[in-house]
Amino acid sequence: MSIEDQYDALFKALGHRVRRRILDLIKDGPKTTGALCKTLTELDRCTVMQHLSVMEKAGLVVVERRGRERWNHLDALPIHDLQTRWIGPYAAHAITMLDDISRLAGTDAPTADIADKSNA
Amino acid sequence: MSIEDQYDALFKALGHRVRRRILDLIKDGPKTTGALCKTLTELDRCTVMQHLSVMEKAGLVVVERRGRERWNHLDALPIHDLQTRWIGPYAAHAITMLDDISRLAGTDAPTADIADKSNA
DNA sequence: TTATAATGTTATAAAATTATAACATGTCAA
DNA sequence: TTGACATGTTATAATTTTATAACATTATAA
Known part of the structure; x- marks a missing residue:
């Protein structure tokens, strides 16, 4: 992945208010997808997962699987x-x-x- | 326009490599649309203008009309x-x-x- | 072990973005 | 004033993104 690809992915990930909101939500500690969905009541669970996927591709979200839960960590690097x-x-x-x-x-x-x- | 709208517009404007390329091209001085098109030979003139429009909405490009020319200035603020x-x-x-x-x-x-x- | 909770997968609809084409307008210079 | 140049406008096709639905998988706890 070239540096331009990375910039594309990053700027794109930051270019949607829902995703910036998710960043805020996990800024002070990881949250499960379910917990995020409970906060983002206006969105379907699948939509939230798609947003998380966009952020994961940009390297902003790191996923830790614990049992049947998926903990979404912020990586601000x-x-x-x-x-x-x-x-x-x-x-x-x-x-x-x-x-x-x-x-x-x-x-x-x-x-x-x-x-x-x-x-x- | 809310601050979130502004962030959306800005991140979106920065989230395409062609637009970042245009920023580089006008970083050291304004250029006409025609001059930009001569450099970005792989793109249609209309496409370049659409990209400029996205950047203008984000406040990154300020247009100065001189005669039949359109000079595109960078505003990095x-x-x-x-x-x-x-x-x-x-x-x-x-x-x-x-x-x-x-x-x-x-x-x-x-x-x-x-x-x-x-x-x- | 079995119901249920949490998440994953696939498909699809709706909307937005990106890229072109065709035609229109305004300006300069001979 | 007229031909050519630079840009503007409108329409449309192709692609990508966003949102949702339906169904599948995995793990926990009673």
Whole structure:
């Protein structure tokens, strides 16, 4: 699987609000598929499993089988790598542009939220 | 447009390699649609325009019309915001987990690439 | 061991995305 | 003003994604 394939899979996995919701649900500890379905009452169980499958392919969810239960763990490392290799450089680019604009205009860079570089 | 809508649009826009390629192409300066099409020879002009439209909706591309030309500018600020508000926290979460594991195991955290926190 | 709970599999419908084609509009330059 | 260039619009085909249903498998506990 090429790096582009990985980016495709990752961005795709993050590009649906239900899947981001699932990430939130398992952020502080793994949950069984059944437990997730009890929370996501608006969705069919099969739909939840399909979403989990998309996330598993992206490496965001790691499955641990215990008896008849399936525990879905979050693995946030792919997100960390994405930040390091792709998002970070582009975010830096945004700041560079802002700085350029500021220099051209002879003013300071815009306010906190946008110009804030201190994101861990 | 809610914040979730924005995340959907952004992740979706980034979730296709052709669109990431376009971002790269306009990173160092705007390009006309025609110029982009000349580079992306494997795609129909309409397809390129559809991709540009997806990116425009996500706020990644800003269009400047000059005469009969359409200059596509990159705006990386949405990516910066995404990093600050969403990606960053999750990336930090990954590091926290690694630290927890290391502490439990009584060893140091794994090697550079993964444990590296120094991402600008 | 057997009913049931939890999950897995296969099939399919509905919706959205991706890619083209055909035609239309607006602009420049001779 | 007219021909050609750059882009816009509408329609449609092909593919993928999302959602659900029906049935199958596996494991637990009474």
